Amino acid sequence: MKRVIEKNKRRVQRKNHIRKTLSGTALKPRLTVFRSNKNISLQVIDDVAGHTLVSATTLEAELKGTKSNIAGGTKIGQVIGQRLKEANIDTIVFDRNGYKYHGVVKAIAEAARETGIKF
Template identity: 35%
Template sequence: MNTKTKARQRRARKSRVQMRTAGAMRLSVHRTPRHIYAQIISGDSKTILAQASTLDKDLRAGATGNVAAAAAVGTLVAERAKAAGVTSVAFDRSGFQYHGRVKALAEAAREGGLEF
């Protein structure tokens, strides 16, 4: 594993521990060059309350590795979170920069009704 990946994983671990001690539900984001994934995880880190990704049938038809697809995933995860009764979450960007697709997903989730 290269140094860049190790540094990202270290940043992610540190922020995840802080969120876990606070006991907040978190919106966890993971991205690959082709897809983006989002999950709402309970405060005890044992249950996934809602999830969305570009692998969903609704979103898979279009382009999956761009900012528009990430925004669609953010909107979808916000809808599913509201259906599960979740309104407030901590944003876990998994060590990725808050830029581009990660930022688009976060802003779409905020517009969808989630509070960070």
């Protein structure tokens, strides 16, 4: 149990270190990733106004049954890319939220890039 707490504490420290320099605006909002053992949540945030512009999660009916693995990351990355296109947003800042850039997080980023979103 102690190892899990320390692991999460290190992730939060990495997150805070990254967030010092990373910020989203109306022209270039921030795409943030949260992943748990079972689900993935993505939000596109305008930090200046403090609003969530677009979001996607594996708990939605459209993505129900999608797991927190690379295939699930690819699927939700494509969905967020399409929603960003519908909202006329083509450039974002990617916030990995303290997670390492590999596996699910990398799959999300690559799938969003494939839909035409620029990071």
